[in-house]
Amino acid sequence: MKLAYYPGCTLHGTANEYDISMKAVFKELGLELIEIPDWVCCGATSAHTTDENLALTLPFLHLVETEKMKLDTVTVPCAACFNRLKITDYYAKNDKEKSEMMEHVVGKKYKKTVNVKHPLQNIIDDIGLEELKKRVKKKLTNLRIAPYYGCLLLRPKEELDFDDTENPSIMEKIIEALDAVPVDFSYKQECCGASFSACKEEMANALTHKVIKDAKDNKADCIMVACPLCHINLDLKQKDIEKQVNEQLNVPVLYFTQILGLALGLSAKELSLDSHFVDTMQLLKDKDII
């Protein structure tokens, strides 16, 4: 099965381990990713906080390009990019005025044949939980994982049509399929502050602290994320947050593709597990996973 692949800026930079593990896992599962040639930034999040029409039009280029590649699905691992591509597709399909505006500005036609999906949805739709269970080579038994969705995957509900916005469960289903333990915690769909960690640091740190602390209080061994902005705040900023709140956290934060890859028998190196700010390796050794 072939899928158009839109990595987005962070997966080519600070979140390269998400890109690496995403490609390794999809290859292992037999899903072929074809990167959209010469893709550009989707504009998140500065474009939509500045001009909503600019924010709709930048992702529109990639819907048109996916059609040109004769593919019906574009897979978008970054939750911020997924959010913007999916919203653009929603308006292209449901708002004639906005659809015409976008076609006029870029000077290209969109036949509206593309599905925008997050890779979590590809796992469910294209592989299926029963098949995934059969493919597991290394069960992650006793690993307590806190599934963190954040906001960009879930809301706005109608436009994204992803999962229950108050109590999503797609990550839990995948965690259970790998024989690991999904940790129930109250902050799984709360915001981490996203890019505000750069321009409103104390505020974003306070939001992220609540997420990590709640996962830890509920005895999570690690947190699972599906968004590079969440990962930056939870992992890269974790030491800064510890200083701000004067409290030790030390909770490893893994991309869902890294956790999935471990269960599929891929090595820590193939999943770039040594590149995080908070060490992940000791936990995985203690749990006899690597």
Added chain:
Amino acid sequence: MTSDFTQEIEEKLNLDTSPCYQCGKCSAGCPVRKFMDNPPHRIIHMVKMGLKEKVMNSSSIHICVTCGVCSDRCPREVKISELMNGLKNIAKEQGYDSEKEIIVFDKVFLEVIREHGRLFEAEFVPFYNLTSGHPLAMLDKAPHLVWHHKLHMLPERPKTIHDVRKIFEHFKK
């Protein structure tokens, strides 16, 4: 009677604030309410009352993280998150700048995208740090990022940059 400001906002943003009955559910669920000068339900009321200057100078419209919880939970289906984001768009357009750092962040980010087509962090972070007056922010993270090939010294140059420039030019950004 609806004020000119209320009408301007509702027409521009294609939404209706009139169903709001001030239950405050949006403010109760807002993760950044305590960092705002006016909670979301008060912003809606101020829009309905036509208090343009108060709304436009409020920190809340910039502080809003557009997480969407308010719109999701509103019992009257008022699109609060879209309203807050729309107000932020209009405030920037009309030169209201109560939260300068957030505004500078977005401005610098978009300038880098217009220039390169993709985010170029080795330019964006120092550029933003200098413009916002925090020259050393994030500097301690650089060695780790460079070591793990997460920070590139040269920008990626997509051939479709002309499409990006055309879009920015159209919206005069």
